[in-house]
Amino acid sequence: MSHWLVIVGVALVTFGLRASFIVFADPHRFPHAFRRALVFVPPAVLAAIVAPGLLAPDGAIVIGLANPRWIAGLAAIVIAMRWRTPLAAIVAGMSALWLLQWGLARLA
């Protein structure tokens, strides 16, 4: 039951935010300070998701060979800076992770 509340709630907020100015409001009445703040939403939110995914995949921060994800993630970041297509970062990151997992399993 609570799953369906989540589904309906998430549907309403995503649609409401998308439709906000296209359907309902006049963007000229959009407060300037708010508009300035929104510019930083993508870098802030995405970094807040990415950092724990790389450095604390199981909840605690692990920087070392026990956690190959931050190394694979670093490789993906470098590739993404060079090639703008999302595929390059995904392929590079997955390959790096598989290679590291394979190599570390050999070492152990």
Next chain:
Amino acid sequence: MDAIASPRREFLDGCREIAPVLIGTIPFGFVAGVVSVASGMTPLEGIALSVLSFSGIAQLVASQLVAVQSPVALTIAAAAVVSLRFLMYSAALSPHLAHLDRRWRLLLSYLMTDQSFAMTVKRFSEPGDARHRHWHFLGSALTLYVSWQLAVVLGAFAGAQVPATWSLDFAVVLCFIALLVPAVRTRADLAAAMVAAGVALAAAGLPYRLSLVIASIAGIAAGLAIESAHASGHSAAEPRP
């Protein structure tokens, strides 16, 4: 010189131009389907979330919170925070779509994503007559929508067959990296990202991934602070492409 492109021409151009993006979004959609079901939702619930919200990021964040049994209101609030960027997109597109009737604007709002937004803004910025360019938007958005939903359905039903050693969930983090890197264009963007990353790690122990919301707000504040400091210290603000 500039012939007015027909609705059909615009629509097909939109479909064609979004195609390279699908190479990234199809695996992302598959993973979104896998992660939804892994969180404890049924395949039907995962697919419903996808069809109704059509946002990979909102779906992943909601799934992560459902998996740790966080309260419904907090789950919805977290999905709203990560979706705030849609406000910005909606404001940017609204002048171009103001001439359309309400049904068109409702439909295009529902279908708007990061990818089709970027493509549509580019199309509207080109010279020439713009009266049929909403068909370009519809073409790119609908192509993405159909392929995305098929990928989610596949992930929701076939995801359980994928062995855990493949670490397919890492593809989600990589999708976010692929969106994050081009989003960091100025020093203030970098400050927003670095502070958000640091706070997210420092607050990682908080329940229900509250760290995500706190870190996002801290990052936005840092971006604004750096931008203000920069603007007052120099005569010209950093140009934003």
